[in-house]
Amino acid sequence: MGFLKIPAFIACMLVFSMALCCNAQNSPQDFLDAHNAARAAVGVGPMVWDAAAEAYAQNYANIRSADCSLTHSGSFTYGFGENLAAGGGPLTGKSAVDMWVAEQKYYDYATNSCNAPAGESCGHYTQVVWRKSVKLGCARVKCTNGAGHFVICNYSPPGNYIGQIPY
Numbered sequence: 001m002g003f004l005k006i007p008a009f010i011a012c013m014l015v016f017s018m019a020l021c022c023n024a025q026n027s028p029q030d031f032l033d034a035h036n037a038a039r040a041a042v043g044v045g046p047m048v049w050d051a052a053a054e055a056y057a058q059n060y061a062n063i064r065s066a067d068c069s070l071t072h073s074g075s076f077t078y079g080f081g082e083n084l085a086a087g088g089g090p091l092t093g094k095s096a097v098d099m100w101v102a103e104q105k106y107y108d109y110a111t112n113s114c115n116a117p118a119g120e121s122c123g124h125y126t127q128v129v130w131r132k133s134v135k136l137g138c139a140r141v142k143c144t145n146g147a148g149h150f151v152i153c154n155y156s157p158p159g160n161y162i163g164q165i166p167y
Contacts, residue, residue: 025092031138034097044167053137053154061139064150068143081158088148096151100124126166130159
């Protein structure tokens, strides 16, 4: 009888560890840590988590969960900047932020310009490090159409004003 308990224990531990793995890198602190690391790298102060930005992000993520479409919400009207990501595989909140930060290679601070090839941009990166954006709220949902996950972050106040430098 004791030998039957061991496989059951192992099975329970596997299920528990899978649940932890799937929630890893998606907590508010994970989003903040990824943003704040990029900001610290360029001398910009940290962001704080904002419940209003999170609620806005979660509401819009719930809408987008049906199609995973990278369509902006119109958040600027509500006082938020916004970054979106979607994709299959293990798209976590942290990996979405890492994708946005990877655009840094196209941003030229000296000229405050983006030298991205076609299909690439710098705007996600500059929003992440925008000095005046100090509040953050994000959400991540699984897309019901099988397209993976949808990630949204909202920033207050918004950034990416033409003619202004991010930091």
